[in-house]
Amino acid sequence: MNKEIEQPSTRKLKSIQTKNRLLDAGRDIFIKYGFQKATISQIIKQAETGYGTAYVHFKNKDDILIVLMEDVMDRFYVIAELPFKPKTKQEACNLIQKQVRLFLEMANNEQPMMQVIEEAIRISGDVYNKWRSIRERFIQRIAKDIAYSQKNGLARLDVDNDLVARGWFYANEMYLWDIVRNENSSTTEDIVHNLTEIYTSGLYFGV
Incomplete structure (x- = not known):
């Protein structure tokens, strides 16, 4: 019996995309400024997402x-x-x-x-x-x-x-x-x- 592969919901897809944007932005910011000087605010700004949304995925840099x-x-x-x-x-x-x-x-x-x-x-x-x-x-x-x-x-x-x-x-x-x-x-x-x-x-x- 074949089972259909469950597709992620639109909400889940948006969550994954947001997380990936934060990770991509984090990589760029860390490489540009170094770990100590980089801030979570810089990462969130580059990822173009809100603070509340960002903190759902990561508590800090x-x-x-x-x-x-x-x-x-x-x-x-x-x-x-x-x-x-x-x-x-x-x-x-x-x-x-x-x-x-x-x-x-x-x-x-x-x-x-x-x-x-x-x-x-x-x-x-x-x-x-x-x-x-x-x-x-x-x-x-x-x-x-x-x-x-x-x-x-x-x-x-x-x-x-x-x-x-x-x-x-x-x-x-x-x-x-x-x-x-x-x-x-x-x-x-x-x-x-x-x-x-x-x-x-x-x-x-x-x-």
Whole structure:
């Protein structure tokens, strides 16, 4: 029995459109002024909506930034979710190197918004806590990949997959912020090569 797909009401559609306008305006305002100097009033004005309507969707600018941050980090997480089922040590290394390269290239591509996010992490407790939860999501995914390699005889068993995952993510995170701040003097490819070689030579057998 086929069921008709329920279409959102006109009111619901208008609500979605308003929320998206606020998010688009928030992105523009944050990138233009930075997180600290941006105001909810500027965002509401650019979105061309009323204050009462805006506050139905977001209680403050921190809320808007958190949604924008989730959207950006979801694109990073697509990289973390790339299939990881290597059959050999070299295949594992190639997959890891690909992930690191894509991760750092994404940092460069998303630099304007990532600069806002870094500033907000330092200023807003809510944004900082959201970043911690995002970070944990990445770490758990990395730990899962390490556990797979350990189970299949590719990686050392005398190390804790969660602890190694944390160290690996923190190393990548450090270079991510260097790229975001324009503080990196090495090429992305140099970082990818050196970072991956150190990591895989310590974790994987015979690499």
